[in-house]
Amino acid sequence: MASSNGRRSHLKWLVPGMHVKRWLLLLMLGSIVLSLGFAILIRSAADSHTFSPIVYFGMLQFADRPLRALVFSGMGLGLIGLALYKLSQALVEPFLRPGQGHVADIVYQHRRRRGGPKVVAFGGGTGLSTLLRGLKKYTDNITAIVTVADDGGSSGRLRQELGLPPPGDFRACIAALSDAETLTTRLFEYRFSEGMGLNGHSFGNLFIAAMTNITGSFESGLAEASRVLAVRGQVIPSTLQDVTLCADLREELEDGAEGWRRVQGESAIPGLGQRIERVFLQPEDARAYPAAVKAILDADVIVAGPGSLFTSVLPNLLVDGIARAVKAAQAPRIYICNVATQPGETAGFGVGEHVESLNRHVGEGVFMHVLANNNTRMPIPAPTAHFEWVTPPTDDLPGVSVYLADLVDRQRPWRHDSELLASAIMQIYAQLTNSQARAEKTALNHSVPAPTVVQLR
Known part of the structure; x- marks a missing residue:
């Protein structure tokens, strides 16, 4: 079953949109041109030198030319395929996390999402x-x-103290779109339970606040945070x-009539229980x-x-x-x-x-x-x-x-x-x-x- 999945994964290199086939064709064309050069050189050498029987048999001189061409073409394609496979493994493997699967699967998913x-x-x-x-x-x-509009919790405190937009919902979206979502979510949702000034703040909110100060603006801070965490897409206000x-709420007055009540602040609206x-x-x-x-x-x-x-x-x-x-x-x-x-x-x-x-x-x-x-x-x-x-x-x-x-x-x-x-x-x-x-x-x-x-x- 594993080998069957591996073969299917390798075949994904040939799926349209992978941007691989064009370069394979170019590689094959270059190999053919190089082979022609070697063939001309060998033919020239054969006209002026006598080779040993080992070379005679190694070049399959005893066989018909179509058969020789087929054998050497197959051997060449096999060697090129093996070399490309090993080369891709050697170049890409250091950048893969354990359990990510075959390189072809990763590239296929990346191209499809793009x-x-x-x-x-x-x-x-x-x-x-x-x-x-x-x-x-x-x-x-x-x-x-x-x-x-969020004004509660850690986001509300940072909004009041630093004058930046509330980062809480942005933090959750950045974590959700990150490649390393599980670890990023745990890190961003980590909330300090002690420490003067830190108590009640989440790490993600502080991270976005720090990025805002470093880059000079909230939107630039979001963009840089997204880049650092390999976010797919963008999160913007x-x-x-x-x-x-x-909010205007409908409330029942003491005499049974209905009246209106105006409330300010996102965090204050749901808790009142009025329509x-x-x-x-x-x-x-x-x-x-x-x-x-x-x-x-x-x-x-x-x-x-x-x-x-x-x-x-x-x-x-x-x-x-x-x-x-x-x-x-x-x-x-x-x-x-x-x-x-x-x-x-x-x-x-x-x-x-x-x-x-x-x-x-x-x-x-x-x-x-x-x-x-x-x-x-x-x-x-x-x-x-x-x-x-x-x-x-x-x-x-x-x-x-x-x-x-x-x-x-x-x-x-x-x-x-x-x-x-x-x-x-x-x-x-x-x-x-x-x-x-x-x-x-x-x-x-x-x-x-x-x-x-x-x-x-």
């Missing part, structure tokens, strides 16, 4: 890093656009301005980061979520210019609905309520495709019994195509499984960009599609 679609993903918190962890197996062309997330009617940024005219707008307009597919709807996803889209850029983009635009409701934020929400809230904040038609979970049969673990499944729609949602798939993480069923989620997104992308859909892509994204519910495999 040619993958350009994906732009919005969000923050655990949901975005879960998505990125799955997407990086399909493409290296990933842009994660992260909210800068939706805006570089200091913004505060605010969120509206979230907005202060200042409301915060300018979008130009690199984020460019990535959106150049994207092949745009994804929002998963994550906290009001405190992770919407803060990105509320930045001036971001939603307009998304709507102007020619790429398919997919909103990923959460697997479970979030207490204090989306309690009692189904897919329809998520879509309605999204449309109410950024306008209808910005996201016209929705991906939702349809596996609501798994038992709810006792410690997390307070969560509820986000129920799929029973009827079509106006102006929206809904794609349903099993997206549940078996270990933590209130979250998405990164591999199932990424696979579903790639399926939707393939369906929307096949030969027929490619010709209709503009209509799919800039006019109201017929409502549909599609079950993915």
